[in-house]
Amino acid sequence: MxxxxxxxxxxxxxxxxxxxATPLAKKLDAKLLLLHVKSVPMHWDKLDASQRSHYAxxxxxxxxxxxxxxxxxxxxxxxxxxxxTQLKTNSGKDKIYAxxxxxxxxxxxxxSHGNYGFKExxxxxxxxxxxxxxxxxxxxxxxxxxxxxxxxxCIASDLREASGPAFSRLEKILxxxxxxxxxxxxxxxxxxxxxxxxxxxxxxxxKRFGQYNHTLHVIDAFKEERGIxxxxxxxxxxxxxxxTSGKSDLRQYFSPSIxxxxxxxxxxxxxxxxx
Numbered sequence: 001m002x003x004x005x006x007x008x009x010x011x012x013x014x015x016x017x018x019x020x021a022t023p024l025a026k027k028l029d030a031k032l033l034l035l036h037v038k039s040v041p042m043h044w045d046k047l048d049a050s051q052r053s054h055y056a057x058x059x060x061x062x063x064x065x066x067x068x069x070x071x072x073x074x075x076x077x078x079x080x081x082x083x084x085t086q087l088k089t090n091s092g093k094d095k096i097y098a099x100x101x102x103x104x105x106x107x108x109x110x111x112s113h114g115n116y117g118f119k120e121x122x123x124x125x126x127x128x129x130x131x132x133x134x135x136x137x138x139x140x141x142x143x144x145x146x147x148x149x150x151x152x153x154c155i156a157s158d159l160r161e162a163s164g165p166a167f168s169r170l171e172k173i174l175x176x177x178x179x180x181x182x183x184x185x186x187x188x189x190x191x192x193x194x195x196x197x198x199x200x201x202x203x204x205x206x207k208r209f210g211q212y213n214h215t216l217h218v219i220d221a222f223k224e225e226r227g228i229x230x231x232x233x234x235x236x237x238x239x240x241x242x243x244t245s246g247k248s249d250l251r252q253y254f255s256p257s258i259x260x261x262x263x264x265x266x267x268x269x270x271x272x273x274x275x
Contacts, residue, residue: 002030002176005105007096007130009036010068013111013143018072020141020269021109024150025081028176030106032083034072036065037090037099044089062087097133107173108138112263131259137173137273139239140263152180153271154237155214156228159185159201163243164209166273170241171211182237183214186227225261232268239269 006021008014018034025032040058052059069085076083088099100108108130131138153174157163174181183206185198193201195218202216217235221227232240242259259272 002028002107003033003103003105004028004030004107004109005033005035005100005103006109007037007100008034008069008072010065011111015111016143016145017109017111017141018076020139020145022076022079022081024107024109024177025076025083026079027178030082032076032081033103033105034069034076034083034085035088035096035099035103036069036086037088037096038062038065040089062089097130100130100134100136105136108134108136110138110140112140112142131272135274137170137271139269139271141269142267145267145269150177150179150238150269152182152235152237154182154184154228154232154235154240155243156184156186156224156240157205157243159198159205161205161208164205166243167205167209168211170243170271170273174241175211179238181212181214182217182231182235184217184219184228184231186224186231187218187220188224188227189222224258225265228262229266232266237268239271240266241271241273243273 004021004025006014006017008018021032024030038061040055040062042055044052044058044062047055066087069087073083073085086099086103090096090099110130131140155167155170155174157167171181183202185202187193187198198218199216206214217231219227219231221230228240228242231237240262242262244259259270263270
């Protein structure tokens with residue numbers, strides 16, 4: 001069974017992520033996990049009942065968080081989605097991505113701040129760390145994003161071999177969502193290619209890694225983010241999927257920072273998947 005997870009901190013941003021993820025889970029016939037990680041000043045799981053009684057404030061906060069999670073669980077369940085909740089404690093050593101990674105999920109849905117222009121502020125610590133560390137796809141939605149209505153998704157790729165396996169995984173996810181996929185290559189001055197070379201690269205890429213024929217769109221832009229944003233708005237796509245790589249090769253220019261910049265600049269959902 002497909003498994004989605006939404007990290008929940010009870011902010012308006014995580015509430016938006018739940019609203020967006022719920023119909024996605026229903027469409028995929030997937031299980032939705034609502035995960036809340038509470039920071040505590042000690043290793044809570046190692047304390048027995050008598051020791052925990054000395055930390056009445058922490059116990060009260062955990063009890064409140066459990067009640068809130070239960071309320072969210074009931075709301076999601078009423079929408080006809082299989083849902084479970086988990087309340088974890090963190091003394092500072094473990095990060096949220098470690099908890100998510102342990103669940104072996106297929107997709108993470110997270111919320112982020114509005115457009116402020118400073119990606120560290122927009123993303124927040126949790127979203128930033130999840131994007132950088134997790135290998136599973138991460139879908140980031142904004143607070144003002146409309147409820148999920150994904151019909152057309154732009155897939156931005158460098159069409160390099162290293163991105164191929166991730167493209168194949170992405171195709172399967174989007175096929176399950178029954179969305180139309182638009183393949184985009186952004187041609188920049190720093191990595192300029194002639195049209196015939198791009199077409200040849202795309203043909204070889206799709207032959208090796210694609211299951212379906214996708215229309216190739218080539219956009220000339222000074223920066224990758226500008227080209228992606230222009231195309232999505234021009235074509236009316238509902239979201240963009242970016243295949244990123246952590247490699248330092250200059251030609252491997254779809255780096256994680258491009259996804260982070262996009263999230264900081266645009267209002268539409270961004271799906272990040274690592275090559």
